[in-house]
Amino acid sequence: MIPNHSLDSEEYAADINQTRPDKPEEACGVFGIYAPEEDVAKLTYFGLYALQHRGQESAGIATFDGEKVHLHKEMGLVSQVFSETILHELTGTLAVGHTRYSTTGSSRVVNAQPALVDTRLGKLALAHNGNLVNTTVLREELLKRDCNLLTTTDSEMIAHAIAEEVNEGHDWLEAAIRAFHSCQGAFSLVVGTPDGIMGVRDPNGIRPLVIGTLPTDPVRYVLSSETCGLDIIGAEYLRDVEPGELVWITEAGLASFHWTKQPQPKLCIFEMIYFARPDSIMSGETLYSYRMRIGRILAAESTVDADIVIGVPDSGVPAAIGFSQASGIPYAEGLIKNRYVGRTFIQPTQKMRETGIRMKLNPLKDVLFGKRVIIVDDSIVRGTTSRKIVKALRDAGATEVHMRISSPPVTHPCFYGIDTDNQDQLIAATKSVAEIAKQIEVDSLAYLSWQGMLKATGENPNNFCSACFTGDYPVTVPEPVKRSKLILEKALS
Ligand SMILES: O=P(O)(O)OC[C@H]1O[C@H](OP(=O)(O)OP(=O)(O)O)[C@H](O)[C@@H]1O
Ligand SMILES: NC(=O)CC[C@H](N)C(=O)O
Ligand code: SF4
Ligand SMILES: [Mg+2]
Numbered sequence: 001m002i003p004n005h006s007l008d009s010e011e012y013a014a015d016i017n018q019t020r021p022d023k024p025e026e027a028c029g030v031f032g033i034y035a036p037e038e039d040v041a042k043l044t045y046f047g048l049y050a051l052q053h054r055g056q057e058s059a060g061i062a063t064f065d066g067e068k069v070h071l072h073k074e075m076g077l078v079s080q081v082f083s084e085t086i087l088h089e090l091t092g093t094l095a096v097g098h099t100r101y102s103t104t105g106s107s108r109v110v111n112a113q114p115a116l117v118d119t120r121l122g123k124l125a126l127a128h129n130g131n132l133v134n135t136t137v138l139r140e141e142l143l144k145r146d147c148n149l150l151t152t153t154d155s156e157m158i159a160h161a162i163a164e165e166v167n168e169g170h171d172w173l174e175a176a177i178r179a180f181h182s183c184q185g186a187f188s189l190v191v192g193t194p195d196g197i198m199g200v201r202d203p204n205g206i207r208p209l210v211i212g213t214l215p216t217d218p219v220r221y222v223l224s225s226e227t228c229g230l231d232i233i234g235a236e237y238l239r240d241v242e243p244g245e246l247v248w249i250t251e252a253g254l255a256s257f258h259w260t261k262q263p264q265p266k267l268c269i270f271e272m273i274y275f276a277r278p279d280s281i282m283s284g285e286t287l288y289s290y291r292m293r294i295g296r297i298l299a300a301e302s303t304v305d306a307d308i309v310i311g312v313p314d315s316g317v318p319a320a321i322g323f324s325q326a327s328g329i330p331y332a333e334g335l336i337k338n339r340y341v342g343r344t345f346i347q348p349t350q351k352m353r354e355t356g357i358r359m360k361l362n363p364l365k366d367v368l369f370g371k372r373v374i375i376v377d378d379s380i381v382r383g384t385t386s387r388k389i390v391k392a393l394r395d396a397g398a399t400e401v402h403m404r405i406s407s408p409p410v411t412h413p414c415f416y417g418i419d420t421d422n423q424d425q426l427i428a429a430t431k432s433v434a435e436i437a438k439q440i441e442v443d444s445l446a447y448l449s450w451q452g453m454l455k456a457t458g459e460n461p462n463n464f465c466s467a468c469f470t471g472d473y474p475v476t477v478p479e480p481v482k483r484s485k486l487i488l489e490k491a492l493s
Pocket of ligand 4: 313314315316377
């Protein structure tokens with residue numbers, strides 16, 4: 001049940017510290033559409049379906065019909081949360097949708113999004129992908145202004161920060177821009193209001209957000225975390241929302257505002273390597289192409305004599321194909337994936353993750369028996385997946401197992417919307433490559449170089465955040481927040 005008063009500091013601390021999963025997690029998915037002539041709820045439902053990989057804890061859609069806001073949000077997958085009947089009741093001219101993977105605030109329905117807040121100009125519905133690093137200060141400021149914070153998410157704080165400014169007399173745009181100046185960290189937002197929809201990225205554009213157009217007359221606009229959310233509804237990719245940009249989509253069309261003087265692109269490189277779907281476009285190409293290219297670079301850096309190259313489905317496959325092309329070693333399918341098991345990352349306990357892997361990947365004995373195998377995956381985070389897979393390959397008769405990883409060792413946690421583990425859970429934070437190789441029982445192990453990963457983007461390497469590989473955080477993380485996850489550095493200091 002949603003409480004009707006702000007939590008006191010003890011209740012807040014209890015919720016915020018509860019059940020933080022000890023695993024790397026996705027970023028959320030956000031979606032928005034302004035199209036009075038269309039069934040906006042249904043289009044949003046399909047958009048969220050395509051963005052399901054970004055968050056599997058809860059899903060929600062809010063629609064605005066001029067007078068009222070209709071909201072439905074629940075725990076579960078998009079397909080579980082919505083039915084035809086529910087979608088039918090979500091009427092309106094515009095819609096905002098969200099799939100959640102919690103990073104601030106527990107995984108409970110009160111914290112599901114969109115967050116809905118009242119203002120003097122009507123309600124606003126906010127969907128957030130990312131994570132703020134200054135929530136302690138922001139929360140104190142909002143409580144001082146007598147704000148009724150009903151949940152424990154950073155996202156609700158952004159919604160209230162906008163509402164406070166609206167209530168002080170500003171219009172939607174002024175209010176939002178004033179509020180964004182008080183937010184630090186990662187925020188790609190879709191904000192629904194009775195007048196139109198906003199699409200916003202933080203000054204570093206850490207999380208993605210794209211604009212699409214529907215083939216309608218007049219042209220109608222769509223916002224989505226990734227281009228795969230546009231493809232599914234037949235919208236065409238127009239461009240990215242730029243770092244530090246706010247787009248305002250109304251009956252009049254799309255207007256753009258650059259709300260910060262210091263935009264500095266820092267797109268999360270992990271989106272490119274793993275999180276986003278391979279059919280989504282980032283940095284001007286599908287991620288499938290980028291991932292094939294890093295596979296080729298990986299082969300140039302660290303190939304080894306072998307009979308076949310296999311990828312760990314699904315996310316390791318494009319890099320494995322690239323590796324095979326560059327090394328000339330034939331590509332084969334050595335692991336078959338059960339498509340009905342979700343991302344192993346997101347299982348809350350180590351035991352479940354381990355069972356999850358067995359349920360999810362089964363080795364093909366006929367392909368592997370008697371073979372020297374190179375196995376390519378996109379990342380090793382805790383090492384859970386790799387250790388199990390290597391064992392399964394050996395059980396299936398592989399004579400040698402060489403692992404190649406299409407990203408550098410993950411040594412630092414993320415504070416910007418992807419819950420990689422606390423530092424002490426990251427295998428590469430405490431172990432050398434040789435030690436990891438021993439632990440996961442491979443004949444050899446090599447990672448892609450940091451330079452190779454960035455060079456493959458074809459862009460200025462400074463335009464990416466790669467802090468989980470370097471510890472070089474582009475947005476300053478306040479000390480207490482840093483200490484909460486950088487456990488090893490704390491122990492050392
Ligand atoms: O080292 P670990 O902590 O075990 O985690 C790393 C693995 O987790 C991810 O895959 P996952 O199975 O979650 O999802 P995917 O099917 O999208 O690759 C990632 O692609 C690695 O394979
Ligand atoms: N993964 C995300 O983008 C999470 C958004 C927001 N910080 C939440 O916890 O709900
Ligand atoms: S720290 Fe890593 S996961 Fe987090 S935003 Fe930066 S590159 Fe992405
Ligand atoms: Mg994987």
